């Protein structure tokens with residue numbers, strides 16, 4: 001048979017019995033971000049929870065302002081403010097049970113503080129120290145992670161291990177929109193879904209990765225849609241609506257706890273401040289855009305709801321502000337005290353058995369510090 005004859009006899013056939021492995025429809029996110037405040041759903045929200053969220057938002061806003069002020073006074077090396085994103089920060093902290101774990105990024109100091117980490121200790125790393133500053137096990141808050149998205153595989157590992165051990169633990173990991181472009185995001189979500197790990201991913205889509213807008217990061221319909229490719233549900237929520245973020249995260253955490261596997265939540269929010277105190281946001285965005293987001297401020301949205309439902313009055317608002325002022329004053333006072341640092345600490349906890357090179361460097365530094373101490377002890381005008 002000639003090749004042409006063979007071709008003539010060829011009958012294309014479909015791949016054998018192909019089916020989608022799971023039905024993607026239930027995994028798809030809503031077409032618009034889920035909202036509670038100002039909608040009918042708000043009537044079902046627990047008044048005590050709304051009041052608690054409000055108090056924490058006001059305190060969080062003040063914390064952000066105070067920490068930013070401390071950078072200007074040289075008390076803090078850098079501060080990535082979460083002003084405008086407080087609803088995500090606070091809801092993430094409040095939604096977890098005591099035994100659960102939070103995996104924050106560098107922007108999520110507020111979530112760590114709302115979960116109980118000492119506000120000064122939470123700033124240790126940003127003060128320029130070499131260590132985390134707080135005991136991650138005390139409140140089950142992993143170290144604030146500066147390398148983008150590296151906290152995500154950590155969260156999956158912890159959640160998977162807990163499940164294997166039969167421990168009732170859910171991990172909630174926070175990441176920015178820019179972080180979703182990292183390989184670690186992909187690896188974490190893939191393993192989480194394959195293992196059905198009890199983990200929830202909260203993407204705070206604040207519009208920018210430093211100066212890079214989301215449109216330059218991805219052509220996906222939304223970041224929540226990425227969930228479908230991994231085989232987990234994606235949820236889209238108004239990230240400035242504290243009640244909505246809390247509800248969506250609570251559902252996802254409950255699902256994870258019940259063995260239902262991971263969820264990816266995308267919260268649409270906006271970073272009202274610059275990337276950090278070292279960034280000039282006017283170089284890449286218009287003031288008018290910022291102003292439209294000020295109209296959709298998380299504190300404003302919740303305050304309107306509470307007021308409309310008679311759940312807060314002027315005294316209540318003042319009490320929340322006074323509490324936030326006292327919180328900021330305490331932070332200021334404690335941050336204005338010089339920390340006592342021992343440079344020799346640099347060598348502690350590196351290896352159980354220090355390497356010869358480290359021992360050599362340690363000896364050099366010790367000699368230098370001793371020489372300096374001797375010099376300082378000499379009477380003025382001594383043999384210098």
Ligand SMILES: Cc1ncc(C[n+]2csc(CCOP(=O)(O)OP(=O)(O)O)c2C)c(N)n1
Nearest residue numbers: 107146147148176177178179206208209210
């Ligand atoms: C692995 C890695 N690459 C690059 C950086 C530098 N970097 C720091 S913040 C940032 C932008 C992150 O944006 P996004 O994830 O949206 O978080 P946001 O800062 O907006 O909270 C970049 C690229 C880093 N920290 N880690």
